[in-house]
Amino acid sequence: MKRTYFTMSLALLLSSTSIFAQSDKKAIEANFNEREAISHFRYLASDELMGRDPIRPEIDAAARYIAEQFWKYEAKEIDGANGYYQHIPFRLSGPPTKGVAMIGDSTFTQGENLLVLDGPAIDGEYELIVIGYGLEADYEGKDVKGKIVVTNVGAPDRLTPSDLFAVGREKVALAQSKGAIAVLEMYNIPSPWNFAARTLNRTQLTIDNTGGKASIPYIWISDTKNQSINAIGNGTIKTAKLEVAGKINRDIIGKNVVAVIEGTDPTLKNEYVMLSAHYDHIGVGRPDANGDSIYNGARDNAVGTVAVINAAKYFAENPPKRSILLCAWTAEEKGLLGSRYFADNPLIPLNKIIYNFNIDNGGYNDTSIITVIGLGRTSADPLISKAVSEFGLEAIADPAPEQGLYDRSDNVNFARKGIPSPTFSLGFTAFDEEIGKYYHQPGDQVDNFDLDYAVKYWKSYILSALYIANTTEKPVWTSGDKYEEVGKELYGN
Numbered sequence: 001m002k003r004t005y006f007t008m009s010l011a012l013l014l015s016s017t018s019i020f021a022q023s024d025k026k027a028i029e030a031n032f033n034e035r036e037a038i039s040h041f042r043y044l045a046s047d048e049l050m051g052r053d054p055i056r057p058e059i060d061a062a063a064r065y066i067a068e069q070f071w072k073y074e075a076k077e078i079d080g081a082n083g084y085y086q087h088i089p090f091r092l093s094g095p096p097t098k099g100v101a102m103i104g105d106s107t108f109t110q111g112e113n114l115l116v117l118d119g120p121a122i123d124g125e126y127e128l129i130v131i132g133y134g135l136e137a138d139y140e141g142k143d144v145k146g147k148i149v150v151t152n153v154g155a156p157d158r159l160t161p162s163d164l165f166a167v168g169r170e171k172v173a174l175a176q177s178k179g180a181i182a183v184l185e186m187y188n189i190p191s192p193w194n195f196a197a198r199t200l201n202r203t204q205l206t207i208d209n210t211g212g213k214a215s216i217p218y219i220w221i222s223d224t225k226n227q228s229i230n231a232i233g234n235g236t237i238k239t240a241k242l243e244v245a246g247k248i249n250r251d252i253i254g255k256n257v258v259a260v261i262e263g264t265d266p267t268l269k270n271e272y273v274m275l276s277a278h279y280d281h282i283g284v285g286r287p288d289a290n291g292d293s294i295y296n297g298a299r300d301n302a303v304g305t306v307a308v309i310n311a312a313k314y315f316a317e318n319p320p321k322r323s324i325l326l327c328a329w330t331a332e333e334k335g336l337l338g339s340r341y342f343a344d345n346p347l348i349p350l351n352k353i354i355y356n357f358n359i360d361n362g363g364y365n366d367t368s369i370i371t372v373i374g375l376g377r378t379s380a381d382p383l384i385s386k387a388v389s390e391f392g393l394e395a396i397a398d399p400a401p402e403q404g405l406y407d408r409s410d411n412v413n414f415a416r417k418g419i420p421s422p423t424f425s426l427g428f429t430a431f432d433e434e435i436g437k438y439y440h441q442p443g444d445q446v447d448n449f450d451l452d453y454a455v456k457y458w459k460s461y462i463l464s465a466l467y468i469a470n471t472t473e474k475p476v477w478t479s480g481d482k483y484e485e486v487g488k489e490l491y492g493n
Helices: 002-031 034-044 047-052 058-072 161-177 193-200 227-233 298-317 337-344 381-389 411-415 451-470 484-491
Strands: 085-093 098-103 106-109 114-118 122-130 148-152 182-187 204-207 218-222 239-245 249-261 272-278 323-329 353-359 369-373 394-397 423-426
Touching: 002 298, 002 451, 034 047, 034 058, 034 298, 034 451, 047 058, 058 249, 058 298, 058 323, 085 114, 085 337, 098 114, 098 218, 114 161, 114 193, 114 204, 122 182, 122 227, 148 161, 148 227, 161 182, 161 204, 161 218, 193 218, 204 337, 249 298, 249 337, 272 298, 272 337, 272 451, 298 323, 298 353, 298 423, 298 451, 323 337, 337 411, 353 411, 353 451, 369 381, 381 394, 381 451, 423 451
Parallel strands: 122 148, 148 182, 182 218, 272 323, 272 353, 353 423, 369 394
Antiparallel strands: 085 204, 085 249, 098 106, 098 239, 114 218, 122 239, 249 323, 369 423
């Protein structure tokens, strides 16, 4: 009798779960307006926005459009924001007309084996001092006032491209506070210098962490065999002559677009599920074979931005138990800058954000799947898999780990803080020619996008977020994950 009762109870529970799942799916289907969603998509990936480059004025039109949707759907402004915006102090720095450093018998020239990344013009000979990686502990017992600080590039545990830029800015601010006259970072890592030179010998956008003060010169020098840094360190070379002229820097304001929808549960509403996507792209560049020079970024990442807009509409009308934090990041293509600024200057305490369900994309080559970068790393994985299956799709893990995609999108800025943070991507089984045909190319447009697949993608994202926002258990990192310990520290586990 007991066994029969247990079996009947289990069957009833599974049946009710299935009914609720079907009910949730039907609610999303009933709420979803395909033409409206595709209209959002068409506008954000239109030629009029000129590729949504964070340093072009059209980026403000894109930000305004997203903010207007949040307002229209009645998502709420966040305390501490500027309306629906989080303003970011950006610094725009172009290459100099002349950049030369003479160190010992070697001459380093802008664009060849030297890159002036920031700071004003400088002309003179200055004393050199090696300060390890240029971190706080490296300054102990050393006087750097009026000297050029020389460091290794990056930091021992921060050597990805976005890390190099981020930690470099921190070094400059620290060196400046110690009275240094300039920072020379010696580029001595395995990543090819030629790639860095091609990429960085142009206008750069960074977060201004000087508090409005003029920066000191910040320079990279190719030193792949450590010859220069070793000669300076052992005293063989004591000074360097710098000549930097024609350097132009200016300040601009970037905008993350943010809003919140309060949850319904008296307790769980104090926890937030962050739904995020970057809305910027790479702007106008080299024309393709058809003469098209506007990089529209439909896949990367207008489709993801529209997913967040669609989620705003659904959850504003159908709030879940937990609160929903809506975030459209700027300047992802410039080094994950918008999300990094929020992670370092959160408008919601980070320990209240229990999950970051990020979206970013390069493209797709399989419309039967959703590729989740980070699947297998958090306890919420079954909820995502279940949700996408409701729309006839299958969730798969990253098929191209060699690309390092987890560390190349905005989710990583929150993972480092301890927040479980996967990225919900269009379905791809390899980084193949089909992906390369559109990734960061002018051909990435709405008119060659499978819109039936886009609709499934958007709906399955909403349902996944709904399951996560309503689950009783707080999502956590899987045991042994590299971010498990920092997650425990963040949430006090």
